[in-house]
Amino acid sequence: MTEPAALSSAAKQERLVDEEEEFLEAQPFDLLAVPVIGPLLRWRHSRTLLQIPLLAISIVMIFEGLLGPTLSPKNMATVLTWVHFRGALVVAILCAGNLFCLSCPFMLVRNFMRKWIHPRFAWPRRLRNKWIPIALFVAVLFSYELFGLWASPWLTAWVILGYFAAVLIVDGLFTHGTFCKYVCPIGQFNFVASTVSPLEVAVRDHEVCDGCATRDCIRGRREPSSPLVILQRGCELALFQPDKVGNMDCTFCLDCVHACPHDNVGILGRLPAGELMSDPHRSGIGRFSRRNDIAALALVFCFGALMNAFGMVSPVYTVENWLERTLHFQNQAGVLAILFTAVIVVEPVLLLGLAAWITRAWAGVKNSWLGVTVRYAYALSPLGFGMWLAHYGYHFFTGLYTIVPVTQNALAEIGWPILGQPQWTLVGLPKTVVEPIEFGFLLLGLAGSMLVAWRLAQDDSEKHPMRAFAPWGVLCVILFLCCAWLMTQPMDMRATMLAG
Amino acid sequence: MKKQTAAHNLSGRELDFGTLRTIWAYSRGRRRAASQCFRVMLMLAAAPSLAVTGCRKPADSAQDISINESIAPRPVHTGTEAISFQLTNAMHQPVTGAHIQVEGDMSHPGMAPMFADAVEVSPGVYKTPLNFNMGGDWVVLFHITLSDGRKLERQMNVKGVESN
Ligand code: SF4
Numbered sequence: 001m002t003e004p005a006a007l008s009s010a011a012k013q014e015r016l017v018d019e020e021e022e023f024l025e026a027q028p029f030d031l032l033a034v035p036v037i038g039p040l041l042r043w044r045h046s047r048t049l050l051q052i053p054l055l056a057i058s059i060v061m062i063f064e065g066l067l068g069p070t071l072s073p074k075n076m077a078t079v080l081t082w083v084h085f086r087g088a089l090v091v092a093i094l095c096a097g098n099l100f101c102l103s104c105p106f107m108l109v110r111n112f113m114r115k116w117i118h119p120r121f122a123w124p125r126r127l128r129n130k131w132i133p134i135a136l137f138v139a140v141l142f143s144y145e146l147f148g149l150w151a152s153p154w155l156t157a158w159v160i161l162g163y164f165a166a167v168l169i170v171d172g173l174f175t176h177g178t179f180c181k182y183v184c185p186i187g188q189f190n191f192v193a194s195t196v197s198p199l200e201v202a203v204r205d206h207e208v209c210d211g212c213a214t215r216d217c218i219r220g221r222r223e224p225s226s227p228l229v230i231l232q233r234g235c236e237l238a239l240f241q242p243d244k245v246g247n248m249d250c251t252f253c254l255d256c257v258h259a260c261p262h263d264n265v266g267i268l269g270r271l272p273a274g275e276l277m278s279d280p281h282r283s284g285i286g287r288f289s290r291r292n293d294i295a296a297l298a299l300v301f302c303f304g305a306l307m308n309a310f311g312m313v314s315p316v317y318t319v320e321n322w323l324e325r326t327l328h329f330q331n332q333a334g335v336l337a338i339l340f341t342a343v344i345v346v347e348p349v350l351l352l353g354l355a356a357w358i359t360r361a362w363a364g365v366k367n368s369w370l371g372v373t374v375r376y377a378y379a380l381s382p383l384g385f386g387m388w389l390a391h392y393g394y395h396f397f398t399g400l401y402t403i404v405p406v407t408q409n410a411l412a413e414i415g416w417p418i419l420g421q422p423q424w425t426l427v428g429l430p431k432t433v434v435e436p437i438e439f440g441f442l443l444l445g446l447a448g449s450m451l452v453a454w455r456l457a458q459d460d461s462e463k464h465p466m467r468a469f470a471p472w473g474v475l476c477v478i479l480f481l482c483c484a485w486l487m488t489q490p491m492d493m494r495a496t497m498l499a500g
Numbered sequence: 501m502k503k504q505t506a507a508h509n510l511s512g513r514e515l516d517f518g519t520l521r522t523i524w525a526y527s528r529g530r531r532r533a534a535s536q537c538f539r540v541m542l543m544l545a546a547a548p549s550l551a552v553t554g555c556r557k558p559a560d561s562a563q564d565i566s567i568n569e570s571i572a573p574r575p576v577h578t579g580t581e582a583i584s585f586q587l588t589n590a591m592h593q594p595v596t597g598a599h600i601q602v603e604g605d606m607s608h609p610g611m612a613p614m615f616a617d618a619v620e621v622s623p624g625v626y627k628t629p630l631n632f633n634m635g636g637d638w639v640v641l642f643h644i645t646l647s648d649g650r651k652l653e654r655q656m657n658v659k660g661v662e663s664n
């Protein structure tokens with residue numbers, strides 16, 4: 001080889017290395033490329049592997065709830081459901097993504113059932129929205145307060161059993177992921193919450209999709225000789241990868257990862273809540289600004305967080321007593337219904353309505369009043385998530401170790417005390433440690449909501465972005481102060497159906 | 501690789517009669533298995549409810565002992581409150597010399613339980629302070645060891661402890 005040729009080859013090599021470095025820098029973090037975790041998740045049965053332990057725990061919880069101690073703090077069903085499961089779910093969403101749906105035990109049972117029972121019906125077109133799960137979500141929050149679900153292992157076990165039954169009935173009759181997309185209230189909670197997650201199932205390279213003829217990520221991988229036979233399911237939630245934006249409706253099931261013949265789907269890092277800052281067309285969803293139902297879901301998510309925390313502090317009883325006296329009303333369900341209506345319906349309508357009216361009048365935003373309200377409703381999701389995190393995180397961290405004595409107790413009760421006698425004094429992290437973390441979560445939520453509102457305002461009014469933003473910024477601060485006030489109130493947890 | 505039928509990815513309206521007939525014939529054996537599977541599932545679902553009525557823990561060994569507990573002042577407020585109680589046997593005689601540990605639990609799981617040892621202030625009458633450290637519904641458990649070694653447990657619900 002001649003000298004100049006060698007030089008040019010070295011220069012070429014150097015340039016290649018530079019380009020590769022640039023390319024790598026431009027590539028977002030991909031969880032599937034992480035050693036050990038990546039190969040594990042790529043394994044076709046990874047989901048089942050995660051679901052099996054959760055199914056086993058669910059079965060133990062059902063039996064323990066029905067047959068174990070009647071006292072809630074001593075029963076695995078109530079401790080795991082209301083302390084650990086809820087807390088771990090929100091912490092996982094904050095740190096990674098919708099990991100609960102990924103390891104959902106209900107889907108394992110459903111998939112097992114679908115080996116024999118093939119659903120024949122399509123979910124009615126008129127119900128293809130979020131109104132049913134919104135109603136169910138509110139019903140769960142309402143029942144939680146009315147029946148004091150946290151205090152009853154028996155009711156908790158029946159809630160879990162009911163969930164299994166609902167999944168089997170709905171997905172036994174209707175095709176695709178009907179239960180996840182159009183019914184499951186936990187799923188909707190996870191979908192809205194995971195809009196602020198740092199990870200997203202997304203395509204690695206859109207150019208590869210441009211040249212893709214099979215679209216297996218949504219159609220499913222089929223047997224070449226017999227296209228009716230599906231070897232690997234595609235997305236059951238109707239999310240077509242190249243057009244998918246964000247985490248809404250994504251269960252992290254990884255079917256698309258396994259189905260894509262070009263290995264072009266990853267679990268990529270992204271800006272948390274970034275998907276709320278713009279309004280593109282989303283596969284399987286459409287535009288957020290045209291989805292009043294998803295906007296309502298985001299509002300129920302946010303104001304439901306306030307209501308759920310309000311039901312656990314002393315002032316709620318002052319308000320309930322006042323309502324009973326003023327309305328000469330003794331019915332607890334009725335009083336609770338009035339409170340729920342005030343917090344989850346009247347309050348958001350008034351606050352958001354006023355903010356939207358100011359945005360239109362002051363910043364000259366042309367959109368309709370409802371249009372502005374719907375568009376900015378999503379901005380409250382991070383703050384709502386901050387409140388759920390603060391609330392559930394509080395129970396999770398302060399009761400972290402309670403799983404140890406309840407497990408010891410459950411084993412001792414069945415005559416197999418291999419873990420020793422229950423150490424009931426094992427509880428969790430001290431409040432002095434947990435309380436600053438709670439406020440950190442709330443502040444994170446506030447920052448996220450303000451940022452989203454600001455970016456939307458910038459798009460809405462090039463001339464007066466500050467005017468468009470101001471009402472929403474003030475609204476976020478008001479809600480943050482409400483959340484912070486709630487967190488400082490003395491806890492007061494009363495259950496109407498106290499375990500006897 | 502495991503195969504699934506196309507029915508998984510077809511909506512009901514897309515299924516024509518021929519396809520349905522193929523799927524129906526294909527799944528005949530599976531339907532039989534499915535009906536068996538459903539029977540098993542039904543039995544599994546029924547088992548806990550039957551068991552819940554028939555599988556309670558055996559009654560304790562000192563059913564003749566009754567406890568008459570009281571807490572003052574009412575309504576109970578957060579902080580330390582005095583609990584007193586009287587143990588009597590079937591003949592309404594005071595039960596003396598028992599060792600009693602009192603445990604206070606919140607109705608919500610994940611909260612720290614409060615413990616205290618009761619002292620006998622007069623024959624058969626025991627007393628202890630207990631710290632109700634937050635508002636809400638509490639359950640007070642009395643873990644009793646009688647002087648003859650028999651053990652029993654009694655429970656008192658303290659509803660609506662008010663925050664100060
Ligand atoms: S994600 Fe994979 S299967 Fe889907 S369009 Fe892109 S390349 Fe094709």
Ligand code: SF4
Nearest residue numbers: 235250251253254256
């Ligand atoms: S896009 Fe669809 S298939 Fe892919 S992980 Fe999400 S829900 Fe599953």
